[in-house]
Amino acid sequence: MIVYCYDYQWDMSPLQHLHRIPEEEMVVTFLRMELASPRFEQTILAILQRDGRNRSMIDQPDLTNAVDNRYRAQILGEHRGYGRDEDVFTSVPPDVRWYRAQATKADLAQVRYIDYDYWTELSGGSRLAVDAAERIRQGIEVFSVGNGGFWYLAAALRAGSSFPELILVGADERGPLILLEGHVRLTAYFLAPECIPPLLPVIVGFAPGLDQK
Numbered sequence: 661m662i663v664y665c666y667d668y669q670w671d672m673s674p675l676q677h678l679h680r681i682p683e684e685e686m687v688v689t690f691l692r693m694e695l696a697s698p699r700f701e702q703t704i705l706a707i708l709q710r711d712g713r714n715r716s717m718i719d720q721p722d723l724t725n726a727v728d729n730r731y732r733a734q735i736l737g738e739h740r741g742y743g744r745d746e747d748v749f750t751s752v753p754p755d756v757r758w759y760r761a762q763a764t765k766a767d768l769a770q771v772r773y774i775d776y777d778y779w780t781e782l783s784g785g786s787r788l789a790v791d792a793a794e795r796i797r798q799g800i801e802v803f804s805v806g807n808g809g810f811w812y813l814a815a816a817l818r819a820g821s822s823f824p825e826l827i828l829v830g831a832d833e834r835g836p837l838i839l840l841e842g843h844v845r846l847t848a849y850f851l852a853p854e855c856i857p858p859l860l861p862v863i864v865g866f867a868p869g870l871d872q873k
Contacts, residue, residue, distance in 0.1 A: 679760055684729045686758050686827060686863055687736050688721045690841050693824055694739065695719070707735055748774060748840060752829065756867040760825070762859035768849065771828060771837045774873060778803055779843055789843075793850035813848035817855040823848075828864045831871040837864065838873045 694700040695718055708715055717728050733743060741747030743754065763771075772787040773779035781802040783792040796807045813823075826842035839846055849856050 681758050681760050681863070682723065683756070683758055684721075684723050684732070685760075686865065687729075687732050687742065688718060688723070689825060689863060690736055690740070690742075690827060691718045691732060693841060696824075700739070703739060704735065707738060751869065751873055752840075752865075753867050753869070756829070756865040756870070758863060758865045761862055761864050763826075763828075763862045764859065765853065765856045767837075768826075768846065768856065768860065771826075771839050771846065773839055773843055778805065782847075789839075789846045790850045792847050793853075796847070796851060809844055810847050810851055813844060814851035814855075817848060817852040825861050825863045828862055829870040829873065830864065830866055831868055832866050835871040838871065840865070840873075 691704065694704050695715065704718075705715065708717075711731075713731065718732065721732070722728060736742035737744050737749075741749040742752075743749070745751065769788065769790045771789065773783060773789065773792075775787070779792070780787055782795060782800075783789070784795055793810075796810055801807055817823075823842075823845045826846055827840045828837045829840050830837040849860075
């Protein structure tokens with residue numbers, strides 16, 4: 661199944677899904693990427709240590725374990741505002757429908773960053789990773805933050821590495837998509853666009869109003 665390409669006016673063909681997934685899969689995917697981030701890893705590990713839990717519940721989750729599912733949701737809520745209408749989950753309602761899908765390079769070029777000062781400035785106001793990548797190539801840095809992390813991941817792509825799914829949200833299958841998780845990865849893809857596969861697996865959630873984040 662394919663996610664069809666969009667044009668810049670958002671006149672899109674209906675989004676085709678691979679399959680519906682439980683919200684718990686989105687939660688654990690998000691937490692895995694936080695553990696993989698030098699910026700956030702210690703925060704997640706500190707929460708696990710405080711609560712006497714092992715990181716294996718994130719690295720090797722049992723999604724049939726309701727207690728663990730609730731605890732992972734609690735971690736993501738404490739850390740990123742999940743289920744609390746805070747931080748990156750501000751204005752994300754509890755009734756999001758989650759899917760695994762596939763995106764083309766053209767699809768990814770239309771995905772907007774979350775509405776956050778750093779990403780808006782890095783992209784020159786467009787909130788598009790393709791524009792941010794071009795500004796990074798020009799040597800532009802914002803808020804005194806270096807661009808080394810983007811180049812590091814781009815080099816990893818060229819060396820054959822693969823990344824976990826990006827997490828996207830939107831109002832519905834025909835509307836614009838916004839990046840909830842994976843900003844550095846998406847930017848790295850457009851620093852090494854030749855490494856973007858024809859169909860890239862993504863996780864996408866739909867609920868009314870999510871195109872306004």
